[in-house]
Amino acid sequence: MAQQAGWRSLPKGGVAFRLSTDYKTGDWRALKPVIDYNKCTKCMLCWLFCPDMAIVWDGENVVVNYDYCKGCGICANECPVKAISMVPEA
């Protein structure tokens, strides 16, 4: 008879123990934001308003982390200089 798993190996009920960063929401996307760095004034509004924390400030530029971007288009809509364009996913 095979050894059955005991109660000790079960995860604790009601305690979420894994970070949701393991779950990549990027594959929800239909349109993908592309930043035109020639137009970007680094006002950071896209970084501030991104609901998925997918726009990251790397110290010099704003960079889109496509692992998590759901492609909602809020960044493109809020950009005051229209430096972000939404292009269809290939």
Added chain:
Amino acid sequence: MVVKTLPEFPVKKGEPAYKLWIFEPGEKKEMPLVFNLRQLAETRRPALLPGHRLCAGCAAPIVVKLASFAFRGPTIVVTATGCLEVSSTIFPYTSWAVPWIHNAFENAAATASGVEAALKALKKTGRLPYDHVDVVVFAGDGGTFDIGLQSLSGAAERGHDFLYILYDNEAYMNTGIQRSAGTPKYAWTTTSPVGSVLPGKMENKKPIAEIMVAHRIPYVATATPAHWMDFMKKVRKGIEVEGPAFIHTLSSCDRGWRHDTALTLEVTRRAVDTCYFPLWEWTPQSGYMLTDRSLAIARNPKLKQPIEKYLELQGRFRHLLKPENKHLVKELQELVDAAWEELLRKASNAPR
């Protein structure tokens, strides 16, 4: 128990891109309120991690993100059942970078009261290694207007020190767009359908912020994520006051309000521009005070837009724009104008 590491995203300067909020015991430093976005981006990380399963274009994570930039130190977050709770903590995943607790739909404020009382007891017996630990509640309109009103009212009456942030998406979006007490008049929902008999919901929206003002708690405010600076200031004020504080934020839902995902913040901005959702704060000392855009509209009434500007973006009000429903729009405009005039009379900083 598996301890997972955060994803590494190359960052040349400042904090790592994603991090958990960990405070060393005995840390006395209060995090400053920063409005310089580049400085903010290098020093602060939001309390919500990516990978949460809220819809694309939801305003609730923006509300949480902006609020967490105004937290002053160690914070415990309590959420009521709602979109934010079910999609940020799908077992075994959690999206919270801060300690988080959820209990049930109707008792978010009661849970926060218990957390606050426990913190008080720990501090009294010298077992709390921090100066202050703040308790912040995030609840939707179902958990505040309808189901959670009794616990909120009770906690406000008992005077527990917490900040209650209501993100109001004006219906039960989590279960499929059913009407709530927060749904505005003549809005379409699945339980207030639009047809030849009914033009959507027939009842008015419950004035929840006024109800909290009537409790005479130290701080009540309304805010939207689109007016982010105003919102962050209000969150910090609400955390700093001793006693309960309440912030009502309008948080648009692109699925339930039937608008494009990219227009999330544009809709809330127009709600303020049309005076459908005025921005104000209330304290027992100074009474009603208009803030930000609403103060600008009070000073220059030409900036006030007609209510159609707000309705035209949203599919849930699509039937109102038909010619035979003109009288309904007129009625809505009269309701909004009456509420705005009343607020102007009450506000101590409105021009007379």
